[in-house]
Amino acid sequence: MGVDERALIEERIAALFAAHPPAETDERTFWGAQFDHGLAWVQFPDGFGGSGVSPRWQAVVDQRINDAGGSTRNRINNVLGIGMGAGTIMAHGTDEHRARYLRPMFTMEEIWCQLFSEPGAGSDLAALSTSAVREDDHWIVNGQKVWTTLGHLAKWGLLVTRTDPDQPKHAGLTYFIVDMEAEGVDVRPLYQITGEAEFNEVYFTDVAIPDDLRVGDVGQGWTVAMTTLMNERVAIGGNVQPRGAGAIGEAVDIWRERHGAHGDAVTRDQLLQLWTAAEAMRLTSVRAKEAATSGTPGPEGSTAKLQWAELNKRITSFSVDLLGPEGLTYPGGYSFSRPDGSADVDGAPHKRFLRARANSIEGGTSEIMKNILGERVLGLPGEPRVDKDKPWREVPRS
Template identity: 60%
Template sequence: MTDLATRPAPADQDPDEQRVRAAAEALLESHPPATTDPATFLGAQFDAGLAWVHFDEGHGGLGVRPKLQKVVQEVLRGSGAPNPVGRNPIGHGMGAPTVHAHGSEAQRSRYLRPLFTGEEVWCQMFSEPGAGSDVASLATRAVRDGDEWVVNGQKVWTTVAHLSRWGMLVARTDPSQPKHKGLTYFVVDMEAPGVEVRPLYQITGEAEFNEVYFTDVRIPDAERLGEVGEGWRVSITTLMNERVSIGGGIPAPGTGMVELAVRAWRDAGRPGGAARDQLVRLWTRAEVLRLTNWRASQTRAAGVPGPEGSIGKSAGAELNQAITEYAVTVLGAEGMLLPSGYPMERPRMAMDVSSAQKAFLRCRANTIEGGTTEIMKNILAERVLGLPGDVRVDKDRPWTDVPR
């Protein structure tokens, strides 16, 4: 029998939860969303420690358990409060955790608040034309020159680079080391001389992705995250948070991507039979994923998320594709036409899925971006199930000796 003295206190007696809830309610009272500019509201949310509650006090957090962020979401939901993720998805989900974990006090103070308010958008520059799933094989070089680093190279598939003020950059600083050991991580000014952003137009007709060229770009050593040669370790923080950010969402029941399928079913006249049965199956899968992510959030510790984030990313990507395939199918001939046409433009936001047809096209990328589904399965096999890893013949060889 469990000793009553060792039982955890009920949630309503948790002092940390009470503190977070009180702060969120005070935020709404002092800054009513209906009459407060979004950037001002988000700045006040950051100052109250409600941006990322598990971050340190003074840097957008209260130093409490990560799962208490859901209390903030519960209080703000339905109030009309702005969504910080939509304004800066890469910065919010990947940049902020990396800066908080590896940045200096000066970097935290400089970057986190305008990142959260969306006043400064961030992008992530890891992948290269010859380094996709094997990011550690990247070739972009950074050479030390006094208190600066001179960077030359190319990155690709860089989401919202055309809107970004800052970028997360991993570059090779010691080619004589094995590929994972000769990397260093930087924050780069996207407006610096020598940074060129070129659009990559997608099947939606938009250029949400970009390729970025660096020609003798100078980065102060003060903008390095982590130690020289420790770039892979810092990158893992970004990558693990990326998978949680992409696949770890916890929407209200029946909302999120599955809501799009329900809307399409209604627009099609609420067909019965197989169409209705398939919709119910998709709704059930979405609810299972939502509850799985919720459970994972309850056990998540502060710092670098575990490999379990790959579950949500992999399952969510495949589910999104199944949902959007259903939506355009149930719409019939209308599902073949993109309502907005193919504008061939550079969007002002990432991952716009304003219609079922657009979502269907955009979700083709879900099983590739943020790590392919095959990579996610490898991570789960090796780090969760303990299965033998893939054979890696170049792991301990100097990068300069690896054929390319």
């Protein structure tokens, strides 16, 4: 199959590039054509932006586009749609959903956001309380979501609601696509410790959602949401950084500029402790990638998120220490602005130090990641679950 698939992909890339030279075509037109040639999500079926081949060919396609001077920034700038929503709609949506949403998602004509977390449901996502009550051919939604990336730019949201509070928590959930411009949707900036608002709070007050925007069956929301989160892990994992890139590269730069040959031995050793840890982690990502493509993946692929989050916090903190008294400043001040895209990698070391605190909270806290590693990789027993079989209505909540 591998040879046939490669031939098919090569043929489609050639056809796409012939009709729309990547460097000379405007982004939106190109992305549309990429979708039409089945190269948006290669694993999807023909007609839905795919070619029905193994997803591993996507990396080949994207590399080729980048090499030819085209852009794949839609994958980053509309990550919640392209990286997570598309797979969910493909797996659980209707053909009408697929026909309506996938193409404008890929061309970035419509930005997507994800409405999962709530103030009362973070790590325990299944405990969420935003309600959806059925009235004829639509649902009335009330509640509050939080940590909504791109919520202020989004046309559509991926929403999980509680439709049956008398079921145990996982059983009473239903999944919808929601129009972020609908009456009763209020998107407010959520300012974080950096002074910027990358995220939003989203309030729903009697928002009506047509039943045909439901994804999956009533009560199947947890299964659908898991599909979204699995796609998130695929979207986040699997990338290999060059040696010395990222936070450790910044620490090295600061060290050389301000300390270097005159630096003290203790601080130098601390720098090297971080450099060696970062490089060992990087080599693990190289190893994981090789193992994944050769078909014998082991535990090396599951440790990246936890390790990166914890190490990134240590390194960014160390970088501010290297600044000495300048670490007392905050260049540019607390701007209370809304950065474009991810502020994760922008800005001074001071801001990165603060931003890194979220690394071990977002996308699964380090504590939850350790539970997952302990239970799924090491096979340790889970914690007793006191809320598992109780109706959600009867479970204590803060």
